[in-house]
Amino acid sequence: MPSPGKFCWGIISGFASNATPSTERAILSSQPSRPVAFLCLALSMALVGSYVALSKPLVAAIPVFLLAWMRFGIGGAAMLHWLRKPAGEPPMTAQTRRLLFLESFLGNFLFSICMLFGVSLTSAVSAGIIMASIPALVAVMSWTFLRERIGPRTWAAVACAAAGIGLLALAQPDSDGPRAETRTADSWLGNLLVFAAVVCEAAYAVIGKKLTGTLGPKRITSIINLWGFALVTPFGLYAARSFDFGAVPAGIWLLLLFYSLAASIGTVWLWMTGLKVVPASQAGVFTVMLPISAALVGVFGLGERLGGAQLLAFGIALAGALLATLPARIPGVTPAASQ
Numbered sequence: 001m002p003s004p005g006k007f008c009w010g011i012i013s014g015f016a017s018n019a020t021p022s023t024e025r026a027i028l029s030s031q032p033s034r035p036v037a038f039l040c041l042a043l044s045m046a047l048v049g050s051y052v053a054l055s056k057p058l059v060a061a062i063p064v065f066l067l068a069w070m071r072f073g074i075g076g077a078a079m080l081h082w083l084r085k086p087a088g089e090p091p092m093t094a095q096t097r098r099l100l101f102l103e104s105f106l107g108n109f110l111f112s113i114c115m116l117f118g119v120s121l122t123s124a125v126s127a128g129i130i131m132a133s134i135p136a137l138v139a140v141m142s143w144t145f146l147r148e149r150i151g152p153r154t155w156a157a158v159a160c161a162a163a164g165i166g167l168l169a170l171a172q173p174d175s176d177g178p179r180a181e182t183r184t185a186d187s188w189l190g191n192l193l194v195f196a197a198v199v200c201e202a203a204y205a206v207i208g209k210k211l212t213g214t215l216g217p218k219r220i221t222s223i224i225n226l227w228g229f230a231l232v233t234p235f236g237l238y239a240a241r242s243f244d245f246g247a248v249p250a251g252i253w254l255l256l257l258f259y260s261l262a263a264s265i266g267t268v269w270l271w272m273t274g275l276k277v278v279p280a281s282q283a284g285v286f287t288v289m290l291p292i293s294a295a296l297v298g299v300f301g302l303g304e305r306l307g308g309a310q311l312l313a314f315g316i317a318l319a320g321a322l323l324a325t326l327p328a329r330i331p332g333v334t335p336a337a338s339q
Contacts, residue, residue, distance in 0.1 A: 049293030069236020075264020104227035107204025122190025138284025160320030
């Protein structure tokens with residue numbers, strides 16, 4: 001398995017190397033093909049799952065608000081040049097500004113705080129079960145707020161996603177070690193916080209669909225990260241006053257760099273790029289990659305076992321993604337004509 005740092009750096013360096021105004025105009029005027037959009041959505045959620053799992057050692061070493069503050073700061077420094085308005089971008093309306101704030105407040109600020117606190121209080125098994133509800137919430141929110149049509153295949157894909165990830169979480173063995181029993185008193189609060197993060201993630205997916213119609217992915221990424229940095233700055237500064245930065249091991253700083261670049265740049269850019277052509281309700285099915293990738297990090301990175309039930313769960317969840325990505329066939333219409 002390639003190291004998370006190399007994987008993330010390859011994505012981030014590719015994004016940053018071509019961040020010119022002409023490239024941004026091309027992004028605004030062109031759309032990725034559907035297979036590329038599907039790949040972007042899957043990679044975005046897989047990256048989220050990996051850093052959610054790897055956030056446990058970060059939370060153990062750095063206070064949550066300080067961790068979130070440094071995450072937004074590092075990400076913002078890496079994409080300052082993305083804040084520049086491209087020549088081909090239309091002026092932002094008041095509604096667009098409100099949506100950008102909500103996108104950051106829910107999908108960046110609240111998601112990070114709720115997920116980091118939640119993961120520190122509950123088990124990975126419980127978090128996986130709760131995250132399985134993301135596709136259903138995205139589909140329902142898309143139907144409610146965007147009036148998107150939810151076809152039978154999308155609902156079937158959502159059902160497969162929920163069933164597969166639910167089976168995966170239920171089939172996982174209990175955590176080993178003496179700390180498993182001592183944390184049961186706080187697990188209910190952790191579960192509630194993880195569910196709150198799930199709601200924020202679903203809202204993030206739906207709001208992002210509205211934004212991609214007027215702004216490019218890089219512009220959205222940089223603006224909502226800036227809002228996230230502004231929102232968490234008072235809490236981060238307060239936490240930094242009494243924190244001993246010299247006591248943090250070098251490995252934690254490297255993990256923080258990966259977490260910051262992946263969370264602030266990589267996942268948002270990939271997700272916004274995919275949403276340019278994929279309906280939010282259909283894109284929500286790809287959130288199954290979040291708990292799947294988190295489990296894979298646990299298996300290959302933390303040495304957890306993967307049995308037959310877990311493999312079956314992976315198959316069901318991936319079948320849901322396949323249902324969402326295969327083109328629908330309309331009787332009497334060829335693929336070329338349908339385009």
